[in-house]
Amino acid sequence: MEKIIGINPVMEVLDKKDKNIEKIEIFQGLREDKINIIKRKASERNIKVQFIKKKVDNSQGVVAYINSYDYYVEVGEFLEKVALKDKGIILVLDGVQDPRNFGALIRSAEIFGVLGIIIPERNSVHINETVVKTSTGAIEYVDIVKVVNISDTLNSLKKLGYWIYGAEGDGAKVYYEEKYPEKTVIVLGSEGFGIRKKVKDNCDILIKIPMHGKINSLNVSVAGGILLSEAAKSIY
Numbered sequence: 001m002e003k004i005i006g007i008n009p010v011m012e013v014l015d016k017k018d019k020n021i022e023k024i025e026i027f028q029g030l031r032e033d034k035i036n037i038i039k040r041k042a043s044e045r046n047i048k049v050q051f052i053k054k055k056v057d058n059s060q061g062v063v064a065y066i067n068s069y070d071y072y073v074e075v076g077e078f079l080e081k082v083a084l085k086d087k088g089i090i091l092v093l094d095g096v097q098d099p100r101n102f103g104a105l106i107r108s109a110e111i112f113g114v115l116g117i118i119i120p121e122r123n124s125v126h127i128n129e130t131v132v133k134t135s136t137g138a139i140e141y142v143d144i145v146k147v148v149n150i151s152d153t154l155n156s157l158k159k160l161g162y163w164i165y166g167a168e169g170d171g172a173k174v175y176y177e178e179k180y181p182e183k184t185v186i187v188l189g190s191e192g193f194g195i196r197k198k199v200k201d202n203c204d205i206l207i208k209i210p211m212h213g214k215i216n217s218l219n220v221s222v223a224g225g226i227l228l229s230e231a232a233k234s235i236y
Helices: 007-014 033-044 075-083 099-111 129-134 150-159 197-201 220-235
Strands: 002-005 021-027 048-052 062-066 088-094 114-120 143-147 163-167 183-189 205-208
Touching (some): 002 007, 007 021, 007 033, 021 033, 033 048, 075 143, 075 150, 088 099, 088 150, 088 220, 099 114, 099 129, 114 150, 143 150, 150 163, 150 197, 183 220
Parallel strands (some): 021 048, 088 114, 163 183, 163 205
Antiparallel strands (some): 002 062, 021 062
16 A cells, blocks of 8 residues: 655645545644645545554655555446446445445445446545455456546436436335336435435436335445345346
8 A cells, every 4th residue: 555645745645536545644733724624625535534643754744545446447438338238237326435335235236247336436435445355356347437426427327228216215116116127227325315316316216125124224235235136137
């Protein structure tokens, strides 16, 4: 894992969206104005910030750790690839935050023949060591695509003949009563807030998983596995 040390170098690397930053360490005694900028930029990119009690030598009290996991596929390349497919499933994760959930969803996606997983550049977990380990090798076989705007990407997929299904607790249709078309997109929301309104408005159909217990929600990776399994029955 590469280390970037120093306040200004860390600020610069935060502006480079192609750099996969695992975490940032900040010496807890620092009071500089630039530290607040670093924390804000890290928050915008969903990067973990840890406060440490000991400075790394010559670091000015700030260190960014860059991981070497580069599994991403450019969105244009991905759309060209799926345009050639007669059928398939695409998974969209609108703000999933937990790396273990992301890794588990990648594993389910590979098992159920998903063509690729689309995630937003901001406010979403990115590929890190935990994601890779949790996927148990599946990440080698599933395209991961980062996009600036989920809604625009959904519209691009609609033009290629895909139907968009959003998973919501109050969805209009029960997931197992639906006959999924040969080109299907399944959208899952974040663990705490679900699918954002603008993204939901771009879904063709909202589906739900009936629940008969005392609690009213499923872990997003469990829900994703259930929905992908059902869609794969119709499509493959």
